Amino acid sequence: MSDEPAPTSKDFIREIIDEDLASGKHDGTVTRFPPEPNGYLHLGHAKSICLNFGIAQEYGGRCHLRFDDTNPTKEDVEYVDSIKEDIKWLGFDWGEHLYFASDYFEKLYDWAVYLIKEGKAYVDQQTAAEIKSGRGDLQTPGINSPYRDRPVEESLDLFQRMKAGEFGDGVMVLRAKVDMAHANLNLRDPVLYRIVHAEHHRTGDKWCIYPMYDYTHGQSDAIEHITHSLCTLEFENHRALYDWFLDNIPVPSRPRQIEFSRLNLNYTVMSKRKLLQLVTEKHVSGWDDPRMPTLSGIRRRGYPAAAIRNFCKTIGITKFESTNDFALLENAVREVLNQEAPRFMAVLDPIRVVITNYPEGQVEEMEAVNNPEKPEAGTRLVPFSREIFIERDDFMEDPPKKFFRLSPGAEVRLRSAYFLRCDEVIKDAAGNIVELRGSYDPETRGGENPPDGRKVKATIHWVSAAHAVEAEVRLYDRLFASEAPDRGEGSFLDHLNPDSLTVLSGARLEPNLASVVSGETVQFERLGYFCADKDGSQERPVFNRTVGLRDSWAKAQNQG
Ligand code: ATP
Ligand code: MG
Numbered sequence: 001m002s003d004e005p006a007p008t009s010k011d012f013i014r015e016i017i018d019e020d021l022a023s024g025k026h027d028g029t030v031t032r033f034p035p036e037p038n039g040y041l042h043l044g045h046a047k048s049i050c051l052n053f054g055i056a057q058e059y060g061g062r063c064h065l066r067f068d069d070t071n072p073t074k075e076d077v078e079y080v081d082s083i084k085e086d087i088k089w090l091g092f093d094w095g096e097h098l099y100f101a102s103d104y105f106e107k108l109y110d111w112a113v114y115l116i117k118e119g120k121a122y123v124d125q126q127t128a129a130e131i132k133s134g135r136g137d138l139q140t141p142g143i144n145s146p147y148r149d150r151p152v153e154e155s156l157d158l159f160q161r162m163k164a165g166e167f168g169d170g171v172m173v174l175r176a177k178v179d180m181a182h183a184n185l186n187l188r189d190p191v192l193y194r195i196v197h198a199e200h201h202r203t204g205d206k207w208c209i210y211p212m213y214d215y216t217h218g219q220s221d222a223i224e225h226i227t228h229s230l231c232t233l234e235f236e237n238h239r240a241l242y243d244w245f246l247d248n249i250p251v252p253s254r255p256r257q258i259e260f261s262r263l264n265l266n267y268t269v270m271s272k273r274k275l276l277q278l279v280t281e282k283h284v285s286g287w288d289d290p291r292m293p294t295l296s297g298i299r300r301r302g303y304p305a306a307a308i309r310n311f312c313k314t315i316g317i318t319k320f321e322s323t324n325d326f327a328l329l330e331n332a333v334r335e336v337l338n339q340e341a342p343r344f345m346a347v348l349d350p351i352r353v354v355i356t357n358y359p360e361g362q363v364e365e366m367e368a369v370n371n372p373e374k375p376e377a378g379t380r381l382v383p384f385s386r387e388i389f390i391e392r393d394d395f396m397e398d399p400p401k402k403f404f405r406l407s408p409g410a411e412v413r414l415r416s417a418y419f420l421r422c423d424e425v426i427k428d429a430a431g432n433i434v435e436l437r438g439s440y441d442p443e444t445r446g447g448e449n450p451p452d453g454r455k456v457k458a459t460i461h462w463v464s465a466a467h468a469v470e471a472e473v474r475l476y477d478r479l480f481a482s483e484a485p486d487r488g489e490g491s492f493l494d495h496l497n498p499d500s501l502t503v504l505s506g507a508r509l510e511p512n513l514a515s516v517v518s519g520e521t522v523q524f525e526r527l528g529y530f531c532a533d534k535d536g537s538q539e540r541p542v543f544n545r546t547v548g549l550r551d552s553w554a555k556a557q558n559q560g
Contacts, residue, residue: 011317026227029061036068037079039272040287040294041086047263050312053092065094068101072200086295102202108211111249116155123158125172141181142188165208186241218242222251229255232262264323267478268293290544291479302521302531302546307336337529342370345461346509346524350389357439358386368416387465389508394460404457413459419444461525468508471541475502514538
């Protein structure tokens with residue numbers, strides 16, 4: 001990763017860490033990435049992963065992967081596995097520091113008992129609706145629960161019986177006794193435990209009471225001796241509650257929480273709940289649909305991990321809410337792929353050209369450069385023969401003045417092969433062009449200019465018809481047609497782009513492309529970057545368009 005851009009200046013979080021190390025408050029950093037395993041990771045998570053694991057790398061510290069798995073009904077091992085895979089793919093490693101909040105259930109329970117004994121927690125038998133209305137709002141202070149001052153012994157007894165499974169879901173909860181008139185609503189006697197008779201993906205049916213996220217998260221950090229507990233801004237007004245727990249429970253360390261702004265991107269949604277809805281309602285083919293902003297989706301789309309890391313460095317870490325342009329991410333993708341992706345020729349919308357002066361049955365192996373940005377990538381051989389395919393829109397029968405590609409009587413260079421002139425246009429009864437006839441100049445082998453000094457203005461790509469491999473190519477566009485699908489009227493689903501997927505079933509590829517392995521991204525010359533998909537085979541490859549060579553989308557918008 002040494003060739004990635006260095007951060008230009010330190011962000012405010014790294015400055016705080018520098019101070020903490022300089023003052024001797026800490027002698028190293030321990031950070032963590034704490035996903036809830038209730039969905040696949042998305043690009044927003046990548047920002048947090050790059051921050052937390054990045055700090056560990058830069059400061060020689062460590063970064064834990066901890067699953068905050070307090071919600072048995074929404075969580076699943078499928079999510080745990082995909083999250084691990086995505087973090088590794090991004091290029092990070094938690095080493096032996098893999099943890100689960102559910103590993104701390106026993107300890108959290110003991111601490112809840114401790115709080116009850118200290119007179120700082122009580123079992124509340126109000127209904128959920130009563131608890132909600134009793135909490136008040138920003139203008140109105142809350143009112144105390146009638147159970148708030150019940151004897152410690154009674155709460156202890158009920159809490160133990162909650163754990164033993166004596167009561168049904170929602171019959172009672174354990175609440176912290178803080179302050180029902182507190183200006184911060186999070187401190188108005190928050191719920192610590194609820195009854196949920198549900199199997200947990202790790203603890204099975206051992207528990208039927210589960211700690212709330214707010215009661216779990218900060219103490220889990222403390223148990224793991226996290227030094228800097230980095231989270232997004234929506235947790236800012238939970239910090240006072242987390243601090244209250246740290247002050248009132250005998251925790252082994254005191255992490256410092258620092259909030260930063262979330263990653264938001266236009267033309268997409270980035271909440272797991274909405275992404276899950278797209279999947280379950282089959283608006284996309286799955287969590288790894290290449291249009292999804294999930295890490296598994298963009299991986300399948302062909303985005304390189306290095307591009308995501310570079311993008312996260314470019315946008316930096318601040319406390320300001322903002323929305324980043326998807327085009328910025330796509331540029332980061334192009335920058336990496338331009339350096340890395342091997343070039344090949346593929347024709348997406350083929351039209352046949354018969355080269356009438358080329359000997360029947362002859363095949364030449366033309367030498368083509370694999371990557372002009374990387375001479376060490378060498379060359380490959382591409383078969384050339386009498387019948388080839390070119391891109392339908394590289395030909396025009398009545399070209400406008402500035403059209404330099406193929407037209408009747410005009411000459412172009414076939415990349416790495418020969419000059420080709422179009423002599424004849426063959427049409428069917430309906431007047432559609434079905435084939436072109438042309439002639440090549442044997443003196444231009446390899447695409448060299450001929451001895452007579454004749455020049456052409458355009459070079460086009462081609463594949464030999466007899467050798468071409470037929471393939472399916474999937475062209476993707478933005479999943480949503482509007483810039484802020486979350487923030488418009490109605491449902492975000494109303495903003496789905498109906499043209500986000502176009503499937504081309506008759507593309508023709510140069511034969512070398514048949515051996516590109518699934519997950520590898522290549523450049524189709526003049527067309528863009530394409531990633532081999534797992535749905536394909538050697539006989540019939542499937543390619544996903546990763547991104548075009550240029551930001552054609554911005555252009556289209558300006559014209560529109
Ligand atoms: P979502 O809102 O998509 O459901 P979440 O915050 O509920 O996400 P978690 O699994 O709790 O998902 O997130 C794990 C970590 O990733 C948290 O520390 C969270 O702050 C961070 N994170 C989530 N979304 C973003 C984002 N858009 N930008 C930066 N960090 C994020
Ligand atoms: Mg969350």
